[in-house]
Amino acid sequence: MREDTSTQKRRLPYFNKTDLLQLFLRGRVFLALIIVSAVFALLSPGFLSVTNIIIISKHVAINALLGIGMTFVILSGGIDLSVGSIVGLSAMIAGGLINEGIQMNTLGIILFPHTWMVIIITLIVGIIMGAINGLVITRFKVAPFIATLGMLYVARGLAGLRNNGYTFSNLVGKPEFGNTGFDRLGAGSFLGVNYSIWIMVVFALVAYFVSKRLPFGRHVYAIGGNRRTAELSGVRVNRTETIVYMISGFCSAMVGLIIASQLVAAHPATGEAFELTAIAAVVLGGTSLMGGRGSIGGTIIGAFVIGVLVDGLVVLGFSTFLQNVIKGIVIVGAIVIDQVQLRIQERIILQKQELNL
Amino acid sequence: MKKFLLIVFVTVLITTVSSLGIFAQEGAKTIAVIVPPVENPFFGTMQEIAAAKAEELGYKTIKLVHDDDANKQMELFETVIAQGVAAIILDNAGADATVAAVQKAKDAGIGCFLVDREITKEGVAVSQIISNNYQGATILAEYFAELMNEEGKYVELTGKDTDTNAHIRSQGYHDVLDQIPGMEMVAQQTANWSQTEGYSVMETILQQHPDIKGVICGNDTMALGAQAALLTAGRDDVICVGFDGSDDAIESILKGELKATSLQPVAEMATQAAIQADLWIRTGSTGKPEKQSIDMVLITPENADQYEKFAPKPQKKD
Numbered sequence: 001m002r003e004d005t006s007t008q009k010r011r012l013p014y015f016n017k018t019d020l021l022q023l024f025l026r027g028r029v030f031l032a033l034i035i036v037s038a039v040f041a042l043l044s045p046g047f048l049s050v051t052n053i054i055i056i057s058k059h060v061a062i063n064a065l066l067g068i069g070m071t072f073v074i075l076s077g078g079i080d081l082s083v084g085s086i087v088g089l090s091a092m093i094a095g096g097l098i099n100e101g102i103q104m105n106t107l108g109i110i111l112f113p114h115t116w117m118v119i120i121i122t123l124i125v126g127i128i129m130g131a132i133n134g135l136v137i138t139r140f141k142v143a144p145f146i147a148t149l150g151m152l153y154v155a156r157g158l159a160g161l162r163n164n165g166y167t168f169s170n171l172v173g174k175p176e177f178g179n180t181g182f183d184r185l186g187a188g189s190f191l192g193v194n195y196s197i198w199i200m201v202v203f204a205l206v207a208y209f210v211s212k213r214l215p216f217g218r219h220v221y222a223i224g225g226n227r228r229t230a231e232l233s234g235v236r237v238n239r240t241e242t243i244v245y246m247i248s249g250f251c252s253a254m255v256g257l258i259i260a261s262q263l264v265a266a267h268p269a270t271g272e273a274f275e276l277t278a279i280a281a282v283v284l285g286g287t288s289l290m291g292g293r294g295s296i297g298g299t300i301i302g303a304f305v306i307g308v309l310v311d312g313l314v315v316l317g318f319s320t321f322l323q324n325v326i327k328g329i330v331i332v333g334a335i336v337i338d339q340v341q342l343r344i345q346e347r348i349i350l351q352k353q354e355l356n357l
Numbered sequence: 358m359k360k361f362l363l364i365v366f367v368t369v370l371i372t373t374v375s376s377l378g379i380f381a382q383e384g385a386k387t388i389a390v391i392v393p394p395v396e397n398p399f400f401g402t403m404q405e406i407a408a409a410k411a412e413e414l415g416y417k418t419i420k421l422v423h424d425d426d427a428n429k430q431m432e433l434f435e436t437v438i439a440q441g442v443a444a445i446i447l448d449n450a451g452a453d454a455t456v457a458a459v460q461k462a463k464d465a466g467i468g469c470f471l472v473d474r475e476i477t478k479e480g481v482a483v484s485q486i487i488s489n490n491y492q493g494a495t496i497l498a499e500y501f502a503e504l505m506n507e508e509g510k511y512v513e514l515t516g517k518d519t520d521t522n523a524h525i526r527s528q529g530y531h532d533v534l535d536q537i538p539g540m541e542m543v544a545q546q547t548a549n550w551s552q553t554e555g556y557s558v559m560e561t562i563l564q565q566h567p568d569i570k571g572v573i574c575g576n577d578t579m580a581l582g583a584q585a586a587l588l589t590a591g592r593d594d595v596i597c598v599g600f601d602g603s604d605d606a607i608e609s610i611l612k613g614e615l616k617a618t619s620l621q622p623v624a625e626m627a628t629q630a631a632i633q634a635d636l637w638i639r640t641g642s643t644g645k646p647e648k649q650s651i652d653m654v655l656i657t658p659e660n661a662d663q664y665e666k667f668a669p670k671p672q673k674k675d
Contacts (some may be wrong), residue, residue: 165518169453265454316417
């Protein structure tokens with residue numbers, strides 16, 4: 001624009017105001033987080049103490065990790081309903097490996113893998129479950145909603161079958177098998193901050209880098225924006241989509257490991273309904289369910305808004321029912337604002353075009 | 358402006374609702390009461406009674422629900438520990454998966470008082486006050502056999518496989534019924550403690566075994582579901598008994614539908630938990646062993662009108 005600002009102002013008196021408004025809307029999730037935190041800090045002294053913030057972050061980590069995987073899926077225009085079940089399955093796999101080992105009946109021996117091997121095997125199982133999702137979606141052209149809905153049941157069923165519905169308890173391993181230390185993943189901390197929080201930070205940074213800087217990330221956005229165009233521009237759509245679901249499976253397995261380690265027990269019902277909170281965090285963070293628009297950073301902040309809200313309401317002693325009502329209102333409210341922002345953005349673009357004419 | 362109003366609306370909503378109380382008494386110590394989903398009146402009543410007793414003893418209370426999710430239970434524990442509660446009264450989310458949470462509270466110097474369900478490790482909780490499920494199951498089974506004249510085919514609906522109480526109750530039933538030669542169990546199915554599942558499972562079983570004489574269930578909600586299915590099928594001749602002694606079951610017994618139930622001494626357990634928590638906070642000891650079991654009462658059409666809210670009715674009317 002070559003015109004000087006004074007003429008702009010004269011011709012469009014509320015241009016600056018809309019500009020401000022847009023800035024405000026862009027940062028709305030962040031604002032919501034600040035407002036929610038401030039309200040709870042006011043109502044409950046000590047809510048923003050360091051220990052409490054660490055505890056909240058620890059709770060947020062679980063949802064945020066699932067949200068990171070889910071963000072890639074939703075950015076690509078898909079959805080993953082199976083994350084909660086994969087969390088449960090991974091917990092059971094890890095628990096079984098530690099308590100029962102790998103039984104090789106033909107050889108008559110039992111292998112007890114080292115703790116970090118348990119973690120790697122579990123993560124691979126998560127990736128495989130994700131890959132199955134991706135293959136069913138891309139090769140057999142099943143809608144993501146249906147494919148992952150199927151996986152929701154299959155993985156949950158497998159989690160139950162693994163130990164006939166029973167819990168694997170006391171997952172501390174035995175020194176003579178050299179598989180101790182699994183509980184440190186959930187209980188241990190570095191610089192006073194729990195491992196699960198560090199894992200969230202590392203995952204978030206890597207995911208941010210992948211989504212913004214790597215070709216893969218741009219491809220995910222492109223597929224979500226317009227699948228056909230992406231295909232015509234040479235993006236390997238099927239491969240990218242499959243990887244997206246593998247990332248989600250990987251994140252879910254990580255969460256399964258963290259929960260099993262924190263509880264020092266693996267229960268087949270672990271992670272029930274987690275997919276919904278993960279989707280809520282993603283959507284709250286401004287990612288469009290249509291795909292192609294959104295960010296990892298938004299998801300992390302979205303997860304924090306939900307986490308602060310849940311923990312805050314618990315501290316204040318709200319009933320679970322009321323907690324759910326408030327959570328629901330906040331999520332829908334955020335989407336309403338999201339839509340308003342889109343409309344305003346469109347208007348601003350139109351105005352700018354008018355100016356340039 | 359609309360968008361701004363929305364955020365304001367949400368904030369205002371949160372502030373107004375939260376200022377409705379809770380902060381009334383400053384300075385008092387807090388006891389958290391954490392239970393499974395309160396949709397089941399059993400847990401709702403337990404929570405209310407425990408919290409009411411604790412408040413009567415001069416404490417603030419936080420009432421929370423863990424939805425039978427061990428991870429959520431752990432998060433609730435961490436949150437209330439950070440808030441500095443003095444004690445936790447808990448009906449837990451799994452005998453194995455709860456140990457870590459209770460241990461965490463113990464490490465923070467907070468006493469846990471378990472009611473209704475046990476955990477697999479001793480020496481972590483201060484008290485484990487449980488009802489004598491086995492005794493309750495045997496007295497119920499004896500009465501059930503008596504109603505069936507000690508002969509005929511019957512069905513058993515069991516609770517969630519992952520729940521220790523489901524196994525203990527079933528064990529109690531069978532230790533009695535298997536001794537009676539005339540009693541034949543034709544089907545044993547889980548209905549996961551659920552009323553809806555009790556209904557659908559019963560419908561299916563009725564198709565396969567129309568000649569059954571009785572149904573013995575692991576809890577009241579499943580029994581009420583099964584009873585509804587029996588009534589729909591026009592089979593009000595089948596004897597159906599439950600377990601827990603909820604008000605819904607008692608009402609059904611008074612109507613002549615369910616025939617019996619075993620009453621959990623919920624009020625007694627919840628009150629005891631609050632009293633012992635108070636004692637422990639003030640003196641550092643409850644003066645009682647960790648494991649305490651309280652006997653159950655058989656509820657039949659004869660005595661059903663004398664009980665409500667899991668306790669004997671106050672005796673004023675007579």
